[in-house]
Amino acid sequence: MRRFFTATALAAGLLAATAASAFAKTELTMYYPISVGGPLTKVIDGMIEGFEKENPEIDVKAVYAGNYDDTRVRVLSALKSGQPAQLSVLFSIDAYDLIEQDLIVPFDDVVKSDAEKAWLNGFYPALMANGRIEGKTWGVPFQRSTIVMYYNKDMFKEAGLDPEVPPKTWDEMVAVGKKLTKEGRYGLMVPSTGYPYWMFQCFAIQNGKELMSADGASVHFDDPAVIEALDFWKSLSVEQKISPTGLVEWGTLRQAFVQGQTAMMWHTTGNLTAVKKEAKFDFGVAELPAHKRPGSPTGGGNFYLFKSASEVERKAALKLIRYMTAPERAAEWSIATGYVGVSPAAYETEQLKAYGKAFPQALVARDQLKVAIAEFSTWDTARVREALNNAIQAALTGTKTPAEALKEAQATADQLLKPFKH
Structure with missing residues (x-):
């Protein structure tokens, strides 16, 4: 009788463990900076909420870490001390240093599907210039x-x-x-x-x-x-x-x-x-x-993927980056800040079309991309x-x-x- 109970308890325990692992969330930690005026952490928090609603299997901890330099210091110390960080927004110009320290992976290694490839090729070329090094894409534009x-x-x-x-x-x-x-x-x-x-x-x-x-x-x-x-x-x-x-x-x-x-x-x-x-x-x-x-x-910041992330975390991080750079979010972020909508598609959204019409000053930085370096x-x-x-x-x-x-x-x-x- 006792052996039967033990076997039943064991089976129940295994079932519970399987169920728990099936529903275990992928946890992501994302550091980001803000170097301009305005209560912008609220905008980021809103985007994260929207993402988690659409992707209940992913849990995102977004950490506002000060300006770009502060954020880089915090990210590097977190990675060195073994704290998890799967992605971050850092200076677009940090790419060389991050490659040198062997901390990031190129997006080309993570992007697999045709939809993902189309997304990676959908940004303004001038904004991709800092992220493309030695034939690979190491950074993706976000607040530019x-x-x-x-x-x-x-x-x-x-x-x-x-x-x-x-x-x-x-x-x-x-x-x-x-x-x-x-x-x-x-x-x-x-x-x-x-x-x-x-x-x-x-x-x-x-x-x-x-x-x-x-x-x-x-x-x-x-x-x-x-x-x-x-x-x-x-x-x-x-x-x-x-x-x-x-x-x-x-x-x-x-x-x-x-x-x-x-x-x-x-x-x-x-x-x-x-x-x-x-x-x-x-x-x-x-x-x-x-x-x-x-x-x-x-100028501004790019998304980077850290090498220390597992394959599952990397896929989830890519999903989050695609969500946050999608035309609707790029338009929302551009309106909230003044940053450039990172893709031509962002300027085709109804909200940015209407905003640009009412406030043409918002289109100047985009127009200047044609002569940008x-x-x-x-x-x-x-x-x-x-x-x-x-x-x-x-x-x-x-x-x-x-x-x-x-x-x-x-x-x-x-x-x-x-x-x-x-």
Whole structure:
């Protein structure tokens, strides 16, 4: 009798275990940053809720981890200490470092079906440039931007300028900036803290030169066109006096613009919705002015898949990434932030069509993608970028001349990139 009970209990236990494993949820931990204004964690939480409703077998823990740098630090320490993390949104320019540390897998290894392949090929090519390295796709666009020029239309009118005609060239920007500058107000502010290299890329590409090679193994900091670009940026404050001398803070520039301390600013389109909510005046958004050519680097964050995830977790993570980059969510995220809808399909959704019609400023960053370049990124990218950031700030604060600063940065970068030369 006792043996019968034992056998029955054992069978029941096995059945319960089988049932539990059949209903065991795949758990995902996703880290993400936010580097622009607005209560955006709520938007992400809403997307995660929608995903879990559609996929009850997957449980997602979305962890807001601060700005991009904070998020990278948190993710790397979590992975090193053995805490599970299957996916994350990190800087699109982190790809080289993540590959070097052998932390991520290319999407090409996970994407199998025709639908998945079509999805992977559905993003704007300019937004894929940072994620495609050595023939593989390591990052997929999520919160992506270009740098645009915001301008105060009321101030344009007051200065006798046409508010519908923003400056289209460097020369026009300087001329307009002089008319807009007066006691207590600058004509133009360009941030030089936070991401100086990113803003500097604008000046360099507009002067006809990219800062790095396509393989991420060499840089062109000491090229005459690049030195000339930094000279021009510095001249905006020193000779032209349309910008503040010294450094302009990334983190407070949006407030400076909405408070009327500057008539124009260069900033990420990711701040567009915050400016729209905060500005008490009519403002315009324009593509950046051209010199030898027009152009802006792309920016922002990509999704990455971590190598430590199991095959089941990887499939679930891919499902989540596809959900969050689907046209409807890309449209929702673009409207909530100002970031670019990551695929042409996002702009075909009813909501983004209607929004673009009512608020055409929302389409400027997308239109600028046709002249956009990949954001600055190389092997050993953090240290190479630091050398460039230091050079830019030394030149803008007058510690060194642009030529001296960039030549030093070039020497540092050459040393750091030596191991990666093919």
